[in-house]
Amino acid sequence: MTRTPVNVTVTGAAGQIGYALLFRIASGHLLGADVPVKLRLLEIPQGLKAAEGTAMELDDCAFPLLRGIDITDDPNVAFDGANVALLVGARPRTKGMERGDLLEANGGIFKPQGKAINDHAADDIRVLVVGNPANTNALIAQAAAPDVPAERFTAMTRLDHNRAISQLAARTGAAVSDIKRLTIWGNHSATQYPDIFHATVGGRNAAEVVDDEKWLADEFIPTVAKRGAAIIEARGASSAASAANAAIDHVHTWVNGTAEGDWTSMGIPSDGSYGVPEGLISSFPVTCKDGAYEIVQGLDINEFSRTRIDASVKELEEERDAVRGLGLI
Numbered sequence: 661m662t663r664t665p666v667n668v669t670v671t672g673a674a675g676q677i678g679y680a681l682l683f684r685i686a687s688g689h690l691l692g693a694d695v696p697v698k699l700r701l702l703e704i705p706q707g708l709k710a711a712e713g714t715a716m717e718l719d720d721c722a723f724p725l726l727r728g729i730d731i732t733d734d735p736n737v738a739f740d741g742a743n744v745a746l747l748v749g750a751r752p753r754t755k756g757m758e759r760g761d762l763l764e765a766n767g768g769i770f771k772p773q774g775k776a777i778n779d780h781a782a783d784d785i786r787v788l789v790v791g792n793p794a795n796t797n798a799l800i801a802q803a804a805a806p807d808v809p810a811e812r813f814t815a816m817t818r819l820d821h822n823r824a825i826s827q828l829a830a831r832t833g834a835a836v837s838d839i840k841r842l843t844i845w846g847n848h849s850a851t852q853y854p855d856i857f858h859a860t861v862g863g864r865n866a867a868e869v870v871d872d873e874k875w876l877a878d879e880f881i882p883t884v885a886k887r888g889a890a891i892i893e894a895r896g897a898s899s900a901a902s903a904a905n906a907a908i909d910h911v912h913t914w915v916n917g918t919a920e921g922d923w924t925s926m927g928i929p930s931d932g933s934y935g936v937p938e939g940l941i942s943s944f945p946v947t948c949k950d951g952a953y954e955i956v957q958g959l960d961i962n963e964f965s966r967t968r969i970d971a972s973v974k975e976l977e978e979e980r981d982a983v984r985g986l987g988l989i
C-alpha cells in the first residue's frame with residue numbers, strides 16, 4: 661500500500677540540531693519505518709546555502725522514505741500543508757543581551773511562524789518548539805495561531821526527561837529501560853523540576869530505592885537542570901545530537917503513544933492541573949494514545965516537589981507577563 665507522505669517542516673535546518681535531526685527524520689525514526697516523509701526546510705537567507713548542502717547530503721543517502729525536500733526562507737511556504745513542524749531555529753542570547761531583548765527577538769521569529777502555521781498548515785498539524793526559551797516561544801507561536809487547537813503547540817522537555825533517566829540509572833545501577841514514570845515539571849530552564857517520587861526502578865519506587873534526599877536536592881536535580889550548560893562547557897557548543905534525539909522521541913511518542921504503564925514529559929498548554937495556571941506552556945507527566953496526549957492525573961505532590969514546581973511555574977508566569985508586556989501574545 662502506498663501511503664501519502666507526511667509533510668515535516670524543520671526551522672533552523674542549517675543549524676547544528678538540524679544537521680543531527682534531518683537524517684533521522686528522513687530515515688524513518690520520527691514517525692515510523694513505514695511512513696514516507698517530505699521535508700520542508702526553513703532558514704533565514706544567510707542559512708539557505710548551508711541548508712542546500714545538507715539537502716544534497718540527504719539526497720546522497722538515498723533514503724527510501726524521503727519523498728522530497730523543499731528549502732525556503734518564507735514561513736508561508738515552509739508551513740504550507742505541514743503535518744508536523746519542528747521549530748528549532750531561534751535567536752540565541754548573545755553577550756550583553758537582557759532577558760527582555762531575548763524574548764523580543766524570539767517573538768520576531770515565533771509570532772510570524774505561528775501565524776504562518778495558522779494560515780497554511782494542515783488540519784492535523786502538530787508543533788514542537790525546541791528553540792529557546794522553548795516554553796515561551798511555544799506560547800508566542802500558539803497565541804498567533806488562534807485557529808489551531810492550542811494543544812497542538814508543545815515545547816521540548818524530553819531532553820531533560822532523558823537526562824534524568826540516565827542520571828537515575830547511573831545512580832541505581834539499573835538499566836535505562838527499567839526506569840519508568842519519571843516527570844519533568846515546569847520550564848525548560850535551570851528551574852525545571854525532575855521528579856522521581858512517582859518514578860519506578862525495576863518496578864520499585866525510585867525515591868525509596870535512592871533513599872537519599874540530599875543526593876536528590878544537591879546532585880540529581882542540579883545535574884539534570886544544568887546539564888545543558890555543562891555540555892556547552894565541555895563541548896564548546898550546545899547539545900545537538902541529544903537535543904535532536906529528544907525531538908525525535910517527543911514526536912514519535914506523541915504520534916505513536918507511550919508504553920503501557922509508563923509516561924513521558926512534554927511542555928504543553930496547562931489545563932490548570934496541579935495548580936499550574938491555565939494556558940501556561942509547562943512540562944507535565946503525560947500519556948499519549950492515538951496521536952493525542954493526556955496529563956497524568958491524581959499524583960500526590962509532596963512538599964519537596966510542590967516548592968520546586970511552584971518556583972518553575974513562577975518563572976513561566978514571569979516570561980508570559982514579559983511577552984504580554986511586549987505585545988507578543
Ligand SMILES: NC(=O)C1=CN([C@@H]2O[C@H](COP(=O)(O)OP(=O)(O)OC[C@H]3O[C@@H](n4cnc5c(N)ncnc54)[C@H](O)[C@@H]3O)[C@@H](O)[C@H]2O)C=CC1
Pocket residue numbers: 671672673674675676677678702703704706707748749750751752769789790791792793794816817819820848898899900903
Ligand atoms: N529545548 C531543548 O531541550 C533544547 C533547545 N535548544 C535550542 O535549540 C535552538 C537551536 O540550537 P542549534 O541548532 O544548536 O543552534 P544553531 O545556532 O546551530 O542553529 C540555529 C539555526 O536557526 C536558524 N534560524 C535563526 N532564525 C531563524 C528563523 N527565523 N527561521 C528559520 N531559521 C532560523 C539559524 O540560521 C541557524 O542555522 C537554540 O535556541 C537552542 O538553545 C538546544 C538544546 C536543547
Ligand SMILES: O=C([O-])CC(=O)C(=O)O
Pocket residue numbers: 792819887888889891898899
Ligand atoms: O541552552 C542551550 O542552548 C542548550 C539547552 O537548552 C540544553 O542543552 O538543554
